[in-house]
Amino acid sequence: MIHSLFLINNVGDLFLEKHWKSVISRSVCDYFFEAREKAGEPDNVPPVIRTPHHYLINIYRDKIFFVSVIQTEVPPLFVIEFLHRVVETFQDYFGECSETIIKDNLVIVYELLEEMLDNGFPLATESNILKELIRPPNILRSMVNTITGSSNVGETLPTGQLSTIPWRRAGVKYTNNEAYFDVVEEIDAILDKSGSTVFAEIQGVIEACVKLSGMPDLTLSFMNPRLLDDVSFHPCVRYKRWESERVISFIPPDGNFQLMSYQISAQNLVAIPVYVKQNICFFETGSSGRLDITVGPKQTMGKTVECLVVTIHMPKVVLSVHLNATQGTYNYDLVTKILVWDIGRLNPQKLPCLKGSLSLQSGAPKPEENPSLNIDLKIQQLAISGLKVNRLDMYGEKYKPFKGVKYVTKAGKFQVRT
């Protein structure tokens, strides 16, 4: 399956190679570099590249290309999904996944890769199994190790590997038993000129942080599970219970994990938290234009909109902007032609407004289309879909855990056409 893996940074330096079968010369990456050059932007590199003898499947994350070499037929998603899992494991171990971090922890990275694949087929990808085999680095432990001479490598088979619940290790102990759930929702929407909704959808995830001793068996239920249209679960969730009773029943992994992701059905009307009044025009003569944007709250369910940012990709001919913001600051990047207006908290009494003139390149024809606005925002303590967690029950253990639920709404791909 996966033959070799090369890590390449975004300037084209190959800084790590790992082979699970016979060694493949790194010259195979020349095909990748060729495709990389052709693509221009790093995001545009085709995920699957065909070379005379091999296939290169790559992903681009955190400014690193993970290029895997394949020799025989394999589902491409299998490889892509695995590579993303590798990145997530690195993030889990080192806090972030960057070239410096990988170079600093080269040996651990290498040992991890060795454990994750055997002969190119995934062997152990569950984070808690890996953590028992190879302990994550931390300063205290490395000091203790140098003094006592003990090692970072587990000597026995991780308990998770043999059980039917490989995501949880045995013998977990906490003094404070706590379980936190974050319901995070993102609104994807396109509003047209007049402010009516062309398309709107809510995507949500439930992030969990569970620190409970022993083997707790949790059941999470919702007040209104019918809202959820399409769901996908962490492998720990029992599918059948969801199908029959609409409750989420699971033995949780230890620590942070994503319990589920969901989508709110299109039939339900999606509440749009803000409205935008905008007027952008370019004059036929005099190579200039006007811009006037006002943002106000629409359906916020009584909560405050925070971290409000408006981003506009200006046409190439816009040379500079002379604007005046009643609230927040704006910044126009002359190279990328991106206008960013950072508003911050939205005050319903005094609506923020950005007004002023644009100067265009003289002689150039005026832009055909007005640029669209991208909006970013955050609303604390609100799930915009109205989804509510009803209760969390624990079976199998005797102690009383501390439970908490938090709701956040964010803007996903929220766009206003002009």
Next chain:
Amino acid sequence: MLAFFLFYVFFRHDDLKEMLDSNKDSLKLEAMKRIVAMIARGKNASDLFPAVVKNVACKNIEVKKLVYVYLVRYAEEQQDLALLSISTFQRGLKDPNQLIRASALRVLSSIRVTIIVPIMMLAIKEAASDMSPYVRKTAAHAIPKLHSLDPEQKEQLIEVIEKLLADKTTLVAGSVVMAFEEVCPDRIDLIHKNYRKLCNLLIDVEEWGQVVIINMLTRYARTQFLNPNINESLLEDGGEKAFYASDDDEEEEDEEKKAEAAALAKRKPYVMDPDHRLLLRNTKPLLQSRNAAVVMAVAQLYFHLAPKAEVGVIAKALVRLMRSHSEVQYVVLQNVATMTIKRRGMFEPYLKSFYIRSTDPTQIKILKTYIKSMDKDFVAASIQAIGRCATNIGEVRDTCLNGLVQLLSNRDELVVAESVVVIKKLLQMQPEQHSDIIKHMAKLIDNIQVPMARASILWLIGEYCEHVPKIAPDVLRKMAKTFTNEEDIVKLQILNLAAKLYLTNSKQTKLLTQYVLNLAKYDQNYDIRDRARFIRQLIVPTDKSGALNKYAKKLFLALKPAPVLESPFKDRDHFQLGSLSHLLNAKAAGYQELPDWPESAPDPSVRNVEVKDSVCAERTVLTEAGSEASGVLLLQTSRGSSTVQDLPLKRSKALTKTRYAQSLLYRSFA
């Protein structure tokens, strides 16, 4: 300088050798870490082989692991020296610690030294009957390694695979199917006895194993079951449809009923094999997996195996994958494109999520808004997509044409050019009603510079010159003026236009045509000179002109069939969806063809297993305990199927319930 460098390298390695030879584990560890870092960066560390291999028996487990890493990397290059380490591994294979047994087997099978093939074979055979499922899993992993090292061992390896396929633990299932796929994918007969077990275990297997098993079972099902869609033309009868619907619902609940239904259905043209149903039912929940590869695998299974009415369930899950990383989107979209070609309308409810992406019909309005976009290549592609929409769906064709004509007044040349080309193709299908569009396009020729578009317009005017009798000669006049400055492709079309006009309207255009032909006669390009000579001979009546002359009109103004605007994804559907070959539209090494459905079903009894087997036990319980209990049982199978085996055959309903509660507890303490 070079000498100094060599000395430096030698010296540095000398230093590492010294550390490896020391008595202190910490020094050894430090040295090994530096060596592994060298390997990771792709630097050559092979000259340290003797020093490293000595440490293979080191007590410190971390040093040992790093030595393993080193060995696997370099053993192939230094086969003789690698043999020194073999005895250590052989000892490791007998270790009481299962992790050590497994890792000894892993390294032993990874060092690719031909001489030790017999030792490896022996080790794999032994490990295949090890107590620990983890070691058995490692044995399954070792099988393809040995096979690639020495293909002659195939027969013996197949025996091991057969043995491991019978394994009942979820841990082994994925790995052994992987080995099966690599060593003997054609030995489908090995699967029969294990088919039901694999279906039932599937949900508890780890994600990667699920993908491999699902793909293998897709192929298996294609050889063993009948095509569920074979009788769709016969299915017009409403009563029969109802039969199918009810069949689907109840089958999940009640095994006995199914037997009845099957008996009833003997008169019907087609009934689904219960095992076929089992596969579909057991894979469906996996559509909710977080792993995109698993979702895709189930999607392709449904696409290839499920009755038409049921395929719809995968659409929602695939649309969900669109939210994932861009690489995942890329692959999924390629697959969705193929699916829409075969099963139109499957994704219609989800069109909004696709924007312009699929070639699905009704999305034309959305498409249009994207033509305003900045990215020119993207615009060109969207316009072509509109063209495809228009050809595929009769009703929207007029809307498309109007939209495209509007685009003609766009300021951007590329948009206009691309639109013209598409309009040309569309008009070819029904030229009669659209003479005004042709006129409009004739006016455009003054402005458009892109040669392909100019050529298209000229061709259109020539082809339908009867519809625009006044304009056509005028266009020719203009073109004659600019003939010398045109691109070759445009010149050819001017010649064509001239010839066609000469034939239909010779009074007005005779001189013009002569003039154009004369110009072409002295053109630099020999294609154009040839064409001019050919046309002249053909259309201008002379004394010597041959028999062809009479047919000139027929030759030039023959009715041409309208082109079919094909999607670039058209010819991919013969590959199994989700495979690398499908994505590249070319056969990758090791690709297994998806077989066609068999004409008649092979004997289903080959999958029957002895009553003692857990699967059968479960089935019996299902029939005995009635529908309510079976609901409970389904819950149990979702995780920890081992509890099912504990259930005695006869149980009252109440007892089953308490059992269920107990099993929950049991599982949490396991």
